[in-house]
Amino acid sequence: MTTGTASTTEQPHAQPEPGRTAGLGTLLGSVGGQNLSLVGALAVVLVLFGSLNGNYLSWENIQVIAEAVTIAGLLAVVQTVVIICGGLDISVGSQAGLASVVSAMAFTSTGSSALLGIGAAVLVGGAVGLLNGIVIIYGRVNPTIATLAGLAAYKGVAQLVSAGRAQGYVLNDPLFIFLSRGKIAGLPTMVWILILVAVGVHVLLKYTDIGRNIYAIGGNDTAARLAGINLNKYLVSVYALTGTVAAVAGVLLTARTGSGQPVSGSEGLELQSITAAALGGCALKGGKGGVGGTLLAVALLGALQNGLTIQGINSFWQNVAQGLLLVGAVVIQQRRNRERAIGLPA
Amino acid sequence: MTALDLSPADAPPSGLAAERVAKSFGSVQALQGVTLHFPSGQVTALMGENGAGKSTLLRILTGDHRPSEGRVLLDGTPLDLASPIDARRAGIRIIPQEPEIIPHVSVAENVYVGSLPRRSGRRLDRAELRRRITADLARLGFDKVLDPDLLGSELTAAQRQLVEILRALTGEVQTRAIAFDEPTSSLSEHEVEALFALIGRLRDQGIAVIYVSHRMKEIFRLADRIAVLRDGALSGVLQAAETDERELVRLMVGRDMSSLFVRQDVATDEVVLDVRGLTTDDVHDVSLQVRAGEVVALAGLIGAGRSELALALAGDAPIRSGEIRLGGRLLRLRSPKDAIRAGLGLAPEERKAQALFLQRTIRDNTSLVSLDRLSRWRFVRRRDERALAQEYTDRLRVRAPSIEAEARTLSGGNQQKVVLARWLARRPQLLILDEPTRGVDIGAKAEIYQIIADLARAGSAVLVISSELPEVLGLADRVVVMQNGRVTGELGRAQASEEAVLALAMTDDLAGAPRTEPDTPTGVSR
Ligand SMILES: Nc1ncnc2c1ncn2[C@@H]1O[C@H](COP(=O)(O)OP(=O)(O)OP(=O)(O)O)[C@@H](O)[C@H]1O
Ligand SMILES: [Mg+2]
Numbered sequence: 001m002t003t004g005t006a007s008t009t010e011q012p013h014a015q016p017e018p019g020r021t022a023g024l025g026t027l028l029g030s031v032g033g034q035n036l037s038l039v040g041a042l043a044v045v046l047v048l049f050g051s052l053n054g055n056y057l058s059w060e061n062i063q064v065i066a067e068a069v070t071i072a073g074l075l076a077v078v079q080t081v082v083i084i085c086g087g088l089d090i091s092v093g094s095q096a097g098l099a100s101v102v103s104a105m106a107f108t109s110t111g112s113s114a115l116l117g118i119g120a121a122v123l124v125g126g127a128v129g130l131l132n133g134i135v136i137i138y139g140r141v142n143p144t145i146a147t148l149a150g151l152a153a154y155k156g157v158a159q160l161v162s163a164g165r166a167q168g169y170v171l172n173d174p175l176f177i178f179l180s181r182g183k184i185a186g187l188p189t190m191v192w193i194l195i196l197v198a199v200g201v202h203v204l205l206k207y208t209d210i211g212r213n214i215y216a217i218g219g220n221d222t223a224a225r226l227a228g229i230n231l232n233k234y235l236v237s238v239y240a241l242t243g244t245v246a247a248v249a250g251v252l253l254t255a256r257t258g259s260g261q262p263v264s265g266s267e268g269l270e271l272q273s274i275t276a277a278a279l280g281g282c283a284l285k286g287g288k289g290g291v292g293g294t295l296l297a298v299a300l301l302g303a304l305q306n307g308l309t310i311q312g313i314n315s316f317w318q319n320v321a322q323g324l325l326l327v328g329a330v331v332i333q334q335r336r337n338r339e340r341a342i343g344l345p346a
Numbered sequence: 347m348t349a350l351d352l353s354p355a356d357a358p359p360s361g362l363a364a365e366r367v368a369k370s371f372g373s374v375q376a377l378q379g380v381t382l383h384f385p386s387g388q389v390t391a392l393m394g395e396n397g398a399g400k401s402t403l404l405r406i407l408t409g410d411h412r413p414s415e416g417r418v419l420l421d422g423t424p425l426d427l428a429s430p431i432d433a434r435r436a437g438i439r440i441i442p443q444e445p446e447i448i449p450h451v452s453v454a455e456n457v458y459v460g461s462l463p464r465r466s467g468r469r470l471d472r473a474e475l476r477r478r479i480t481a482d483l484a485r486l487g488f489d490k491v492l493d494p495d496l497l498g499s500e501l502t503a504a505q506r507q508l509v510e511i512l513r514a515l516t517g518e519v520q521t522r523a524i525a526f527d528e529p530t531s532s533l534s535e536h537e538v539e540a541l542f543a544l545i546g547r548l549r550d551q552g553i554a555v556i557y558v559s560h561r562m563k564e565i566f567r568l569a570d571r572i573a574v575l576r577d578g579a580l581s582g583v584l585q586a587a588e589t590d591e592r593e594l595v596r597l598m599v600g601r602d603m604s605s606l607f608v609r610q611d612v613a614t615d616e617v618v619l620d621v622r623g624l625t626t627d628d629v630h631d632v633s634l635q636v637r638a639g640e641v642v643a644l645a646g647l648i649g650a651g652r653s654e655l656a657l658a659l660a661g662d663a664p665i666r667s668g669e670i671r672l673g674g675r676l677l678r679l680r681s682p683k684d685a686i687r688a689g690l691g692l693a694p695e696e697r698k699a700q701a702l703f704l705q706r707t708i709r710d711n712t713s714l715v716s717l718d719r720l721s722r723w724r725f726v727r728r729r730d731e732r733a734l735a736q737e738y739t740d741r742l743r744v745r746a747p748s749i750e751a752e753a754r755t756l757s758g759g760n761q762q763k764v765v766l767a768r769w770l771a772r773r774p775q776l777l778i779l780d781e782p783t784r785g786v787d788i789g790a791k792a793e794i795y796q797i798i799a800d801l802a803r804a805g806s807a808v809l810v811i812s813s814e815l816p817e818v819l820g821l822a823d824r825v826v827v828m829q830n831g832r833v834t835g836e837l838g839r840a841q842a843s844e845e846a847v848l849a850l851a852m853t854d855d856l857a858g859a860p861r862t863e864p865d866t867p868t869g870v871s872r
Binding site: 226 | 660685689692694703704710713715718720721725768
């Protein structure tokens with residue numbers, strides 16, 4: 001897993017010194033407390049499994065881990081943006097499944113045109129995301145409920161159009177082969193796509209006014225409105241972006257498995273993406289988080305899962321581990337915020 | 347320093363005391379070595395600049411923060427306060443600025459929440475509840491100010507505070523000490539009077555009263571003793587009768603302050619804001635003009651519709667009829683964004699609810715509305731952004747370790763300064779400031795007035811909403827007075843006096859006309 005991206009300053013960090021001194025201090029400061037503990041946890045996992053099994057830290061296995069987390073990673077990166085806005089999208093897995101089916105079916109019906117297949121998937125993904133945004137904003141439906149409905153409905157649509165079966169075969173096309181097995185500069189194409197999307201979103205959040213406005217919306221929507229931010233435009237766009245990136249993940253799913261998958265491979269991705277975002281330091285009430293933390297969390301989850309698999313530990317335990325991590329991450333976050341244990345948590 | 351402070355040799359002094367209390371947050375030393383006694387039966391005022399540590403000291407006394415060093419004593423006995431509940435059990439109460447009120451139950455239930463009278467089973471004993479609340483309201487002299495049947499959500503800021511005070515005074519534990527943190531900032535004049543009368547009675551009952559405020563007038567009316575904090579340390583304790591404003595300012599700021607207000611005459615004839623017959627749900631047929639270089643104050647009692655007018659001008663309330671022109675152009679406002687684009691800026695009244703991003707840095711909070719100017723190709727030029735934030739942070743003397751400190755770590759007054767910095771930095775054609783100096787210390791007030799004057803001189807038009815009459819009179823070239831959502835009159839600088847403004851602010855009441863609308867708390871958006 002490549003996690004070279006600089007992390008964000010959105011994490012809680014020690015008060016910077018008035019006259020910031022360059023060097024190690026600044027570096028640690030910019031990594032932030034939450035990310036530092038993630039790096040620590042990742043190191044522990046790597047050392048632990050590395051000492052149990054000599055092949056675990058081999059370049060081959062690291063590429064395996066990276067490829068395995070790519071799809072979940074893409075979804076986690078956009079989930080981060082949604083959560084920063086104060087929303088949530090639990091339909092990302094179903095959106096990816098739908099896009100996967102669409103890409104394969106469009107590919108087949110256009111006489112094996114990979115570009116048309118991918119284009120159709122991305123269009124459908126964008127449209128579905130847009131629909132989520134419109135239902136939430138103009139239907140005034142709580143984001144969790146709206147995307148819960150989407151989780152069921154989009155999965156249903158994918159099953160309907162595919163009659164519940166895997167669709168087509170795409171690995172006779174050079175573009176799909178390149179996506180699934182190709183390499184650029186020694187790194188798998190899929191990983192490059194994740195890096196590209198992650199860097200893009202990171203730059204958007206951190207260096208542009210759009211990113212500032214996204215943080216503002218999640219931090220205090222009334223104040224954001226009074227500061228002249230068009231909340232509706234931003235929120236609908238963020239959901240549309242999410243659908244689009246989920247579609248890219250769906251296309252990669254098609255490429256990896258060789259055919260359009262309505263359900264298998266995309267089910268449970270919503271859980272993984274939310275876990276990674278929360279573990280990476282996103283506050284679920286919005287306004288806080290960043291791509292750096294999320295990617296570190298994705299790496300941690302992937303390394304853990306792969307290690308457990310290599311050690312021959314039952315995949316049921318892996319689910320348990322993931323659930324524990326999600327709860328643990330939020331508990332730690334609330335502790336840091338000194339939330340009092342009264343009534344339902346904010 | 348006086349002999350009233352802890353003298354261990356004598357019999358334990360009655361009242362609440364802090365002994366060598368220190369508190370640090372990370373690298374910020376908020377309090378250090380504070381030893382201070384709050385005697386029973388006296389009002390001790392706590393003063394100091396923004397960030398001096400007043401609220402922190404109150405939080406320590408009332409169990410909300412644990413001191414890093416030192417201890418809290420009641421009648422000479424050390425207390426171990428792990429939470430506000432411990433403090434309540436010991437009879438120590440704080441009236442926070444934003445009391446927690448349950449919105450959908452009545453005042454009576456809000457007051458006795460946790461110990462409601464019950465009949466057999468778990469049913470609420472309404473008759474007993476009514477008897478109790480009527481008796482308590484009469485005993486405390488609130489029977490005319492507070493209707494026990496109102497719902498929590500219908501209460502004004504003042505009534506919310508009254509509920510919190512009632513909670514403190516009707517509990518089973520006898521209250522020994524009660525702290526008020528800037529209680530008057532959202533109260534109207536007569537509510538302030540009622541509060542002061544109550545504080546007088548609390549003192550006479552032998553309760554130790556702690557009173558934090560930046561308003562000199564109140565301090566000298568209420569306080570027996572005045573303690574001044576500076577940079578987290580005690581810089582003096584004085585008898586109110588033996589000191590004056592000048593000495594207090596010197597203790598707080600460390601220097602003399604000459605004049606607070608800037609007198610200048612730079613108003614031009616060029617009309618920047620021209621409002622005609624503006625009507626929304628809350629304001630009626632308002633016409634108003636502000637010229638370039640002119641500072642106009644909107645005066646009136648709380649609930650007069652001033653903040654509602656401001657929100658309507660800023661595009662945040664639907665306009666039923668009327669016209670708004672800015673620099674001659676007719677505005678069609680569908681959202682605050684349109685208003686800001688057109689050159690209007692509003693620093694709203696409620697900093698936490700309407701303006702601040704608590705998790706974001708001072709830099710982010712300051713630059714937010716100037717980003718269009720600070721970016722190219724949508725990329726924010728970080729150096730320019732830092733320079734802008736630093737400039738206004740310095741000018742307004744925001745007390746923080748750096749511009750990278752998160753807004754939530756700032757003291758109330760410093761948060762207010764950050765909100766102002768955001769809009770002052772944008773330098774809009776028309777700047778509307780709603781209660782700009784609420785909770786701000788005297789040194790920063792002077793700086794804010796200076797910046798307003800600078801803006802006016804540079805040709806901006808400024809509309810200031812303020813409930814503090816000295817501020818209205820000191821700042822404004824012209825005073826527009828509102829009541830019940832209508833403009834009731836206009837006074838030039840020469841005619842403006844406290845009496846004249848108040849007379850206009852209460853025109854309807856004086857004329858005996860029935861009030862058309864109930865008092866609503868200001869700052870309700872939409
Ligand atoms: N949670 C926190 N984290 C970091 N610093 C804090 C925190 N709370 C308070 N401080 C700092 O402690 C100092 C004292 O703050 P405090 O709120 O006591 O000031 P104050 O005297 O009440 O000021 P004001 O008049 O503005 O209300 C300030 O410098 C503030 O920034
Ligand atoms: Mg304070």
